[in-house]
Amino acid sequence: MRLLLVEDDRMIGDSLRSALRLEGHAVDWVRDAAAAEATLSSERFDIVLLDLGLPKGDGLDVLRGLRQRGDRTPAIVLTARDGLxxxxxxxDAxxxxxxxxPFELDELNARIRAVLRRHEGRAEPLLRHGAVTLDPATRQVTRDGEPVLLSAREFAVLEALMARxxxxxxxxxxxxxxxxWGEEIESNAVSVYIHQLRRKLGADFIQNVRGVGYFVGGGTPKP
Known part of the structure; x- marks a missing residue:
């Protein structure tokens, strides 16, 4: 998934970005409120991780602006402000x-998964389609109950498709x-990952509309 990290502390931001990338996420990082507002006005993310004490504004104002525009992007506040x-x-914002x-990365990852489940309107923590089950918490995939080994990016592609x-x-x-941002996009990378997933999960598991995109599930694909 694609995350926007809004954090002015360079050490915390660099550590979080590196750790979240190791989890297979695409992470973009901005360091002040003005940059956060500009980025959120022009780009889409699966979730926002938002500090409150920021240069050039306050995180609460960024959050309020997001909601006033009708933007439902899930947001988790990460802050040292611990008062009730x-x-x-x-x-309320x-x-x-x-x-x-301070918090543990495991707890942050669990909260990200929980917020995304609520946002997607599902209570079940596992993603299932046909014989394939994907567990976002353990990052394990099985087919007919047998484990399937995937790379981090293969997992990210499969999770995106199975979530919708x-x-x-x-x-x-x-x-x-x-x-x-700043990561080189490999030529035909998505096509390569789709090919590898089909080889591991079955040729018909991921379907495509030529020149448009890919989907998991029967029937007519939805935009």
Missing amino acids: GDRVAGL GADDYLVK PGALLSRAQLEDRLYG
């Missing part, structure tokens, strides 16, 4: 969750989930 009033203000620093069964995702949309 701060937590209430963050949630539109945050989907509120995590106080029947939804048609273009190559550009899948690339957004694989690469952050």
Whole structure:
């Protein structure tokens, strides 16, 4: 998935970006409120990780602006502000969750998964289609109960498709989930990952509409 990290502390930001990339996420990072507002106005993300104490503005104002525009992008506040009033203000401003620093990466990952489940309207933590099951928490995939070994980017492509069964995702949309700013996009990378997934999961598991995109699920694909 593609994440926007809004964090002014260089050490924390660099550490979080590196750790989240190791989880297979595409992570873009901005360091002030003005950059966050400009980025969120022009680009789409699966989730926003938002510090509150920022240069050039406050994270709460960024969050309020996001919601006032009708943007439903899930947002998790990551902040040192630990007072009850701060937590209430963050949630009332539109945050989907509120995590106080310092925190463990495992907890952040669990909260990201929980927020995305709520956003997608599903309670079941596992993603299933046909004989294939994907567990976002353990990053394990099985087919007919047997484990299937995937690379981090193969997993990211499969998770994006299985999270929205029947939804048609273009190559550009899948690339957004694989690469952050400054990362070189490999030529035909998505096609290569789709080919590898079909080889491991079955030739018909991932379907495509030529020149448009890919989808998982039967019937007519949805935009």
